[in-house]
Amino acid sequence: MSSAKQRYGRPEAGLRLRLHTIIFEADTRAGRAFDLALLVAILVSVSVVIMDSVERIAARYGDLLEALEWFFTLLFTVEYAARLWCVRQPARYARSFFGIVDLLAFLPSYLVLLFPHAVAFQGIRVLRLLRVFRILKLGAYITEYRALGRALRGSARKILIFLSVVLMAVLLLGTTMYVVEGPEHGYTSIPTAVYWAIVTMTTVGYGDLTPHTDLGKLIASVMMLLGWGILAVPTGIVTAEMTARRFNRPPTTRTCHECLSEGHESDARFCKDCGASLPAYTHD
The missing domain is CATH 1.20.120 (Four Helix Bundle (Hemerythrin (Met), subunit A))
Known part of the structure; x- marks a missing residue:
């Protein structure tokens, strides 16, 4: 609501x-x-x-x-x-x-x-x-939904910075693979090599492009290992934010007469959103 x-x-x-x-x-x-x-x-x-x-x-x-x-x-x-x-x-x-x-x-x-x-x-x-x-x-879904929304908003800046670092790493490693492997192995341009770097770092691995040289295979191995950690970082950021904002009081579906906002505490007297007096809490 x-x-x-x-x-x-x-x-x-x-x-x-x-x-x-x-x-x-x-x-x-x-x-x-x-x-x-x-x-x-x-x-x-x-x-x-x-x-x-x-x-x-x-x-x-x-x-x-x-x-x-x-x-x-x-x-x-x-x-x-x-x-x-x-x-x-x-x-x-x-x-x-x-x-x-x-x-x-x-x-x-x-x-x-x-x-x-x-x-x-x-x-x-x-x-x-x-x-x-x-x-x-x-x-509890009311509280968890709102907690998740607040956590995502609170961690948006950190996630954005993290994604910018990942983008730079993908661009650098993709360019390196373009130089190491070259067009003869399918890396015909830097965008193509960056595409391969994204697929590899996210551990998707389509297989349409594969390294053939020893140095290229080493770079690919490093990127695969980095991919595991990279996928876990955003989850950790959001989880830490949710822990910091965790609610302690049990949620309700108590609704304000005027604005119909939900999730008011059981002993609340006024709406936290519009300030109107709340009806008596009814529950079975």
Whole structure:
């Protein structure tokens, strides 16, 4: 959910508030059950789309797959309508990232019905997998997701400097290989030799270019050994940043009435994003 002020708005009482709590929060038994059921529906619906693309399976189970596809299309349509109904500012939710993802969960099926030959619309249905990220707000995933985002932002400068060093090393070693091996062994230019250096240092090893001289093989061996360490450095940088920013308090899916930002602490009285008073923490 976005942390912008006055985002979608949460109803204050009645059936809309109860439905909002079930759909948008996961600290209650009903909310967890809804999210888990939705997760299963998303994964099964994507599996249906994938199986429908296999000609042998589609020829044998085409009617069943089509029936399942329309079942999930109607299910996601009803769920989207419920999400719009239980927020006070449905237009803002519809324009949000997850609002667009929710719309794409069922809109392609209707477009295929209107335009039967538009095969591209069928592939768009795989975007339903994006909705899995909504379900991953359960429990500690809220904190871990935000911690990862902060760690990536905090370590961006270090990673950029590290990548610049790797780029210089690849350029120098690639140029060296161009001089050592030469065009007669396939290293026809410096860009070609740099391409080989990147493939070797990342331990991909396509095999389209290989060193033939003893010195070239020695350089290649050094680059392969360097590649192992180089691949581990960005991981270490991000991990160190995450450790430094680690959260100690358990996360919740407690939601602000005004801006719908999530992850507030269980004893918080005011929203950390917009400053509005928070409702009482409800959980089972």
